[in-house]
Structures are given as C-alpha cells and as structure tokens.
Amino acid sequence: MKLFLRIFLSFWVATVLMLVAVIGVSEFSTHVFRGDGVNLFEPEVAASVLANAVNEYERRGAEAFLSDITINHNDVYLIDEHNRVLAKSGSPPPFYLPMARGVLQSGHSQILRLPTRLVFACPIDSATGQHYAVILTVGGTGFHVLRPRFWFNLAIAMLPMSLVCMALALYITRPITKLQEAARRLSGGDLGARCSPGGTVRRDELGDLARDFDGMAAQIQLLMTAQRRFVADVSHELGAPLTRMHLALALLRRQLNGRAPGELERIDRETDKLSNLVRQLLLLAGLEAGVYPAENLTPVAIRSFCDSIVEDHGLEASQSNRSIRATVQDATVMAYPQLLRRAIDNVLRNAIRYSPSGSEVLLNGRLDSDAQEVVLEVMDSGPGVPESMLSDIFRPFFRTAPGREAASGGTGLGLSIAREAILRHDGTIIARNREGSGLLISIRFPAKTVLAGQDRSTAEAAAGV
Numbered sequence: 141m142k143l144f145l146r147i148f149l150s151f152w153v154a155t156v157l158m159l160v161a162v163i164g165v166s167e168f169s170t171h172v173f174r175g176d177g178v179n180l181f182e183p184e185v186a187a188s189v190l191a192n193a194v195n196e197y198e199r200r201g202a203e204a205f206l207s208d209i210t211i212n213h214n215d216v217y218l219i220d221e222h223n224r225v226l227a228k229s230g231s232p233p234p235f236y237l238p239m240a241r242g243v244l245q246s247g248h249s250q251i252l253r254l255p256t257r258l259v260f261a262c263p264i265d266s267a268t269g270q271h272y273a274v275i276l277t278v279g280g281t282g283f284h285v286l287r288p289r290f291w292f293n294l295a296i297a298m299l300p301m302s303l304v305c306m307a308l309a310l311y312i313t314r315p316i317t318k319l320q321e322a323a324r325r326l327s328g329g330d331l332g333a334r335c336s337p338g339g340t341v342r343r344d345e346l347g348d349l350a351r352d353f354d355g356m357a358a359q360i361q362l363l364m365t366a367q368r369r370f371v372a373d374v375s376h377e378l379g380a381p382l383t384r385m386h387l388a389l390a391l392l393r394r395q396l397n398g399r400a401p402g403e404l405e406r407i408d409r410e411t412d413k414l415s416n417l418v419r420q421l422l423l424l425a426g427l428e429a430g431v432y433p434a435e436n437l438t439p440v441a442i443r444s445f446c447d448s449i450v451e452d453h454g455l456e457a458s459q460s461n462r463s464i465r466a467t468v469q470d471a472t473v474m475a476y477p478q479l480l481r482r483a484i485d486n487v488l489r490n491a492i493r494y495s496p497s498g499s500e501v502l503l504n505g506r507l508d509s510d511a512q513e514v515v516l517e518v519m520d521s522g523p524g525v526p527e528s529m530l531s532d533i534f535r536p537f538f539r540t541a542p543g544r545e546a547a548s549g550g551t552g553l554g555l556s557i558a559r560e561a562i563l564r565h566d567g568t569i570i571a572r573n574r575e576g577s578g579l580l581i582s583i584r585f586p587a588k589t590v591l592a593g594q595d596r597s598t599a600e601a602a603a604g605v
C-alpha cells in the first residue's frame with residue numbers, strides 16, 4: 141500500500157474514532173457538571189417558580205422571596221414598575237435595570253447568554269395585580285467550548301486519536317531518521333554506512349528511498365575503493381623504480397667522485413620529493429583501507445604524549461627561529477598512538493612552516509567540560525586560510541596558493557593524512573582562522589575511557605612509536 145493511502149486511512153480512522161468517542165461520551169455519560177445547569181434551564185418552569193416567589197414577597201417580604209428561590213449559585217433581583225430594586229441577592233450590574241424595564245414594557249421574558257452565565261428576565265403579575273420584573277442569573281455558560289463537559293469529552297476523544305497519530309508519526313519518521321543517520325555517516329567518510337543493512341521489507345516510497353540510498357552508497361563505496369586501490373597500486377608500482385633510481389644516483393655520484401654536476405643534485409632532490417610523495421600516498425591509502433577495531437585502542441597520557449611530539453619538533457622550529465609551547469591537561473585517554481601522533485605531527489609541521497619567523501606555535505590539550513571528548517588545538521600566527529577554503533585544505537593535494545606551497549616542498553597530503561587518522565578515532569578535525577591572524581586547527585575525538593591522572597610508562601610507550 142502506498143504511503144499516501146496509509147496516511148489518508150490513518151487520519152480517517154483517527155477522525156472516525158474521535159467522533160465515535162465524542163458522541164458516545166456525551167450520549168452515555170451520566171456525570172453532571174456544574175455548568176450543565178444552563179442546558180437544563182427551562183424558562184416556563186423558572187417563570188412559574190418566580191411567580192410563586194413574587195406572591196410570597198407580597199405576603200411575607202424580601203427575605204421570603206429570596207429564600208423561596210433555591211437554585212444554587214444564582215443571583216436574583218426583584219424590580220417594580222418604577223425601576224426600584226425590591227429584593228436582591230447581590231448588587232445588580234447596571235444593565236439589569238434597563239433589561240427589567242424592557243421586559244415590563246414588552247410583557248415578554250428575555251434570555252441573555254453571556255460567556256460566564258445565563259441571564260433570565262421575566263415580567264410577573266402578582267396575585268394582587270402588581271407588575272414586577274424578576275431577573276435571575278444561572279451559573280455556567282451558554283457557550284459549548286467554555287463548558288467543562290466540552291473539554292472532558294474532547295480529552296477522552298483525543299486519547300485514541302493521539303495514539304493513532306503517534307503510531308503514524310513514528311511509522312513515517314523512523315525510516316527517515318535512519319536514512320538521515322546513514323547519510324551523515326556516509327558523508328563523514330564511513331563508506332560502509334547503510335540505511336537498512338539487512339534490506340527493508342517496506343513496499344512504499346520510504347522503502348524505495350532506503351533501497352535507492354543503499355544502492356547509491358554501495359556504488360560510491362565501489363568507486364572509492366577502486367580509486368583508492370588504483371592510487372595504492374600506482375604508488376606501490378612507483379616505489380620499486382624509485383628505489384632503483386636512488387641506487388643508480390648513489391652509484392653515479394660515487395663514480396664521479398665528488399665532481400657531480402649541479403643537475404645531478406637537482407635530480408637527487410626531485411627523486412627525494414617523488415619518494416616522499418609515494419610514501420605519503422601509500423600511508424594515506426593504508427589509513428583509508430585499514431581496519432581499526434576499538435579493542436586496539438591504547439591508553440595514552442596526553443600530556444607527556446604531546447610533550448614528546450613538541451620536543452621532536454622543537455629543533456626543526458628553532459632552526460627556523462620559531463618556538464612551540466604545549467599546555468596539555470593531565471589525563472589519560474584511549475587512542476591509536478601512532479595515528480594520533482601522525483595527525484599532530486602534520487598539523488604542527490604546517491603551523492611551523494606557515495607562521496612568521498620569531499613567532500610561537502601553541503598546542504593546547506584538554507578534555508571538554510563533561511570529559512567525553514579530547515580537544516587538541518594547534519594555533520599559529522601565520523596568514524591563516526581564506527574562509528572559503530577552510531574545509532578544502534583537508535582534501536588531498538589542495539593548496540591555497542599552489543605556486544608558493546609547491547616551492548615549500550610539501551606534498552599537499554599532510555592534512556588529508558591527519559583527517560583520516562582522526563576519523564579512525566571517530567573524531568573530527570576542523571580549521572578556523574584566529575582573531576587577528578593565524579590558523580587554529582581543532583581536533584576532537586571521544587575520550588572513551590578517561591583514567592584520572594597520568595601514567596608515565598604507557599605515555600612513554602605510546603609516544604615512542
């Protein structure tokens with residue numbers, strides 16, 4: 141059955157159920173509410189009761205008149221032909237006197253339905269031939285929606301309707317939520333994400349959508365895997381000739397016995413660059429294809445871990461007149477030390493490379509407020525990255541200014557490797573420009589198990605990979 145038909149039928153059933161409940165409750169419920177008095181009010185009966193009360197007034201006075209009218213929560217006023225109030229149970233509002241005059245002149249009773257009560261004005265001729273007007277107010281309301289019974293009926297009727305609608309909403313939204321989650325995982329790099337891994341049995345539009353989505357995800361996975369395999373194979377194939385070229389160059393240099401021409405140095409440098417590129421490509425392909433089960437996560441004491449990385453980069457930084465400072469919280473978290481180190485290495489190397497001479501690079505590390513996530517931030521005071529390119533710099537071979545960076549010797553793979561390494565931790569890595577100038581790279585990943593304090597031995601083991 142198509143989704144349209146299901147929604148239509150569900151609403152239809154809900155409406156019928158509601159009607160049945162309303163009619164059933166109002167027909168068969170015997171409970172009487174305060175406001176029901178209005179509906180039970182009968183002008184003829186009221187007029188004869190009031191006529192008796194007026195006769196009583198003439199015989200025994202106002203007290204007798206008031207005590208004769210026994211309906212609860214009512215106000216009653218007795219007014220004579222000269223518009224004098226002869227008996228009253230409260231203070232009459234101003235419009236009562238004109239109303240009394242009106243019924244005395246017309247000789248007909250009048251009913252006024254106000255939101256909170258009903259006002260009945262009735263002309264009465266007493267046994268002695270005197271003309272009076274009596275005004276009686278009956279509590280409750282003349283409007284259905286303001287009566288408690290209406291809301292009572294509605295509440296009962298709403299119950300089955302709400303249940304049917306809730307089931308309907310769940311029926312529609314559950315597969316959409318699953319689809320959304322799968323799409324999010326897929327865009328986050330999890331190529332194995334599927335909407336319904338075991339296949340869906342639904343035969344409606346949502347079932348079709350889930351099947352189409354899963355088909356599309358499978359196709360993307362196939363293409364990406366083929367592309368990665370191609371890159372890995374090419375890199376692998378390039379490895380052997382490059383090694384032979386290195387050997388041949390070394391042999392040539394030895395034969396020339398220190399009289400190597402400048403061109404040979406150039407060939408040497410370019411071969412080094414090529415080898416580096418192939419190494420990085422193989423590394424990236426390995427990260428993308430690798431399987432990292434949660435059991436292999438290792439406790440890492442982040443403070444000593446980061447200190448050791450900073451120490452390694454210290455020399456490189458000081459040679460180019462820059463410095464690095466680390467402020468990292470004392471905590472132990474679960475991570476893949478080798479991958480984490482690779483990610484921080486690449487980010488720090490960029491920060492040193494792109495920051496001005498004499499400046500300081502900062503590495504901050506902490507657990508977020510509820511200790512669920514590790515937050516590592518690397519800040520420099522370089523030129524930063526144009527806002528529109530902040531997410532592109534994590535793509536392989538992306539450069540903000542190709543000429544300048546190609547000259548700097550980078551392969552353009554550093555941040556792609558860092559991103560893959562952090563994705564393996566189920567984490568995220570983002571870049572944003574700092575106020576003033578400089579780039580901030582923020583790495584976040586789940587801390588999983590957070591042990592209090594620092595464990596030097598595991599930290600050193602982790603750092604020394």
Ligand SMILES: Nc1ncnc2c1ncn2[C@@H]1O[C@H](COP(=O)(O)OP(=O)(O)OP(=O)(O)O)[C@@H](O)[C@H]1O
Nearest residue numbers: 490491494533539540545550551552553554555579
């Ligand atoms: N701290 C930074 N400040 C300014 N630009 C940066 C910074 N970090 C990265 N970028 C920009 O992002 C690009 C991609 O960085 P990535 O680390 O991936 O490559 P690379 O540094 O050029 O080469 P590799 O890291 O492979 O040696 C860089 O070329 C540069 O344009």
Ligand SMILES: [Mg+2]
Nearest residue numbers: 490550554555
């Ligand atoms: Mg780099």
